[in-house]
Amino acid sequence: MFSTGQLIFAALFVVAFIFVMVIAYRKDKRLHKKNYKGVLWILISFVTFVTILFLIKFFLKN
Numbered sequence: 001m002f003s004t005g006q007l008i009f010a011a012l013f014v015v016a017f018i019f020v021m022v023i024a025y026r027k028d029k030r031l032h033k034k035n036y037k038g039v040l041w042i043l044i045s046f047v048t049f050v051t052i053l054f055l056i057k058f059f060l061k062n
Contacts (some may be wrong), residue, residue, distance in 0.1 A: 002010075
């Protein structure tokens with residue numbers, strides 16, 4: 001399906017992309033802590049809300 005060269009390119013691209021993303025994240029880590037305080041609670045609330053909706057749908061379906 002894919003040639004050997006394409007698979008090697010894809011693997012190298014993924015490794016390079018992850019490497020650049022890790023460097024960028026480390027560079028912005030302090031800024032993220034300052035600007036995104038409390039975001040974890042919003043995520044937890046959203047996941048809880050979606051879970052409750054699925055549970056309501058599941059129990060009302062049966």
